[in-house]
Amino acid sequence: MITQMLFRTHDKKVLWFAFGILLAAIFVPLSNLLLSDGNPLHVPDHLVPLLGKYLSYALLALALDLVWGYCGILSLGHGAFFALGGYAMGMYLMRQIGPRGVYANPLLPDFMVFLNWQELPWYWYGFNQFWFAAVMVVLVPGLLAFVFGWLAFRSRVTGVYLSIITQAMTYALLLAFFRNEMGFGGNNGLTDFKDILGFNIQAGGTRATLFAATAISLALALLLSSAIVKSKYGKVLVGVRDAESRTRFLGYRVENMKLFIFTVSAMMAGVAGALYVPQVGIINPGEFAPANSIEVVIWTAVGGRGTLIGPIIGAVLVNFGKSVFTAAFPEFWLFALGALFVATTLFLPKGIVGTFQQFAKNRDELKVAAAKEHAYQAQSAKSAGDDAIVSAHTQAAE
């Protein structure tokens, strides 16, 4: 029954794609842990967290696609939600270090000791519990998105203006988190993590598990997004994207619909950040930089916005390209990224997946048209034949 429901509520392609991601969640850790180095199917140790990083970026891009591709909200501040989720996870990891820090203070993280703080700020309480941190990972970005979205959508800030103020939001957070007085490690951020849930964060097993967790989260998020998009609500959302005023005139509360999707998307971004931090091992204010948020937009645009699979492919492809380029020609990465932006907007406005879909759709339409044409020709040939017979008859009658 569950399978039936799955198939009814989701696109078949999305289902297969989610299935593929789940396969990766099984294959990568197993091959990393079980196969020997020489085996061609072996995934080397350094690749596991790298792939995990790509997938958490993919989750972030998917979150952006929900609001941009399906609701037309171009958020240039999604990096902020990502970073907030990351900081929530980072705070948990920081408190797991305990007395093993450089200053061996059982309660205060190193940077607080360094700044001569005497006690833990109130907002660090509870982060020694994983469940609390996990709640915060979705709650903090969700709350920020809710308040921000409530203010913005209610007063009908749309389009470009919304993009610019989301950018201002992440910029303001960037400036705030750079301050040492904020109590989040200032410039250096949070790092030097040791354990997660009692497991050594550097250990192969932990890394493999983290990768699996990321892949599973991505697959679940994909199914969730697909369910949202396929629902009636999702259809109206597309209506908001394409003709906001008309949708409003039809009686829908557009601002509430936008607020819901914006908040859900921010929570997803927060989860992405939380998965990113333990695999990369650091979170710092640089994640709030407006440029980072804009880069997420390009992943989504390259893959194809408005297609759930596109952003995932885009994020992985672009970041893989970045890894290759920055290693081989560090000078040229910015040229490549910039050219990618320009070329995508000029030549691939629908992105890779979108263009492919368009292509397939055109081909199908052509087929249908050809079939129709064929049928029509057959019909007209037949009727022509009939006419001929009729005229022959009339002639004969005369």
Place this chain on the structure above:
Amino acid sequence: MYRTIQIFLVALCLIISALATGVRAQENIRPLVDALGTGGFPQKIEAVEALAASGDPKVGEILGYLNDGKLYAPKTGGAVFLEADGGGYADVLTGAAVTDVPSNLAKIRLNNGLRGAIGAALSQLTLLSPDRGARYAAAQDLLKDANPENLDLLNTALAKEADAEIKATMEAARAVILLKTDASFEDKKAAIDTIAARDNRDAVNILNAAFSSAPADLQPAIQAHIDSINRSLAVWDVVQNIWYGLSLSSVLLLAAIGLAITFGVMGVINMAHGEMVMLGAYTTYVVQQTISAAAPELTNFSLAFAVPAAFLVTGAIGVAIERSIIRWLYGRPLETLLATWGLSLILQQTIRTIFGPTNRQVDNPSWMSGTFDLGGMSITWNRMWIIVFAIAVFFALLLLLKRSKFGLQMRAVTQNRRMASSMGIRTPWVDAFTFGLGSGIAGMAGVALSQIDNVSPNLGQNYIIDSFMVVVFGGVGNLWGTLVGAMTLGIANKFLEPYAGAVLGKILILVLIILFIQRRPRGLFALKGRAIEQ
């Protein structure tokens, strides 16, 4: 031939006579110098004073040697020699190496009395120096470190001083010294009035310091002066804050005004706008380098060449960008945002490849460096000129839009493209030149910013968000809105800074703008009508 020899001979005579006078002047003070090596400390102090009184330009240097313990003399007294840098001895006056020195040379030793005499002599030399700058600096040193020992010297200098500013400083220093001595009540009261007349923070500090040690019947007068100065200082603080705010506003205005055209008028979100500013700054650098290499005498006026050059360079790049990229993206503002952001990355990396990632040094011309005082605040010339420049650019642009044919066409195309096209306006070229104009103004902003900021590949990024804030806050499509937006944000920022700190102040401004946009989603000066709803 004969003539050449004649000239040569005349020149030779001149040189010899010059040398002779030099030697003569040196020989005049030689006995005074040699006196440094004879007798006990009291005699040496006398010798120092005599040297200082001689007024010879070499005296300062010689006293410096003495102070550093570089002078040697025979224990029994006699000629003084200078310890040469590479070992051995040299003549004190000429600096020439000397080999036949007496065998019983010893360092001339100093005690505190002698050091004091040297210090006094040195300050006397500078206080009486014919160079105005040296005298002013000496007077200010004396004001900062008022030592009663210098009172006599100061009185001598005061009697000779003609420059009003230096004289005022010296009188203040004298007043400060008087407060420390046991002068009469009237003298001290007059001294307090003299100090209070300076009406600045230093005066408050001096009066505060004098307050506790002053006699009881003088204290109310001091307190009254302190209060009155503090009141006027508070007023000047506000004025100074407004000035700083205006200065920041003018920078914001320059950075944002080009954006007001591309974003406000054309509806194109140009994320590469900051890079146009950066290119303008680099153009200034290149122009300055070229001019100082080709025509050094024009270096001071290189900005006059840089402004049009930056306008043309960035304007041309703007036209090229519009023709190649933007024109395919009209009506899709979010796409222009992405494409121009990609472009900004490419431009940044190009500049980094050509000029390297480090800052480039652009020099201020002499007429833009230094400060001048206005009432209780000091104003730097470069900020002053940037404000003037920003206002000039603003009104020139306003004039261009309202009075020129191009401005008319531009507004026509913005308001109704198809109608404008029907009237025979070549709309594609108007688009291209409008974008070029916006970029060119950004380039001119870069010239101004190169005078106060580091010229580096990410110069533009520091201004892009602020510029967008100004345009969005002021209301799109309205130059006056941009002006008011820049002024409001700049001044608000400077008034928040003392309470919240620079970073927190900026965060507060951002949050306030985000909240403000909730109230007025179209900015302060919103255009009204249906056309904008799209």
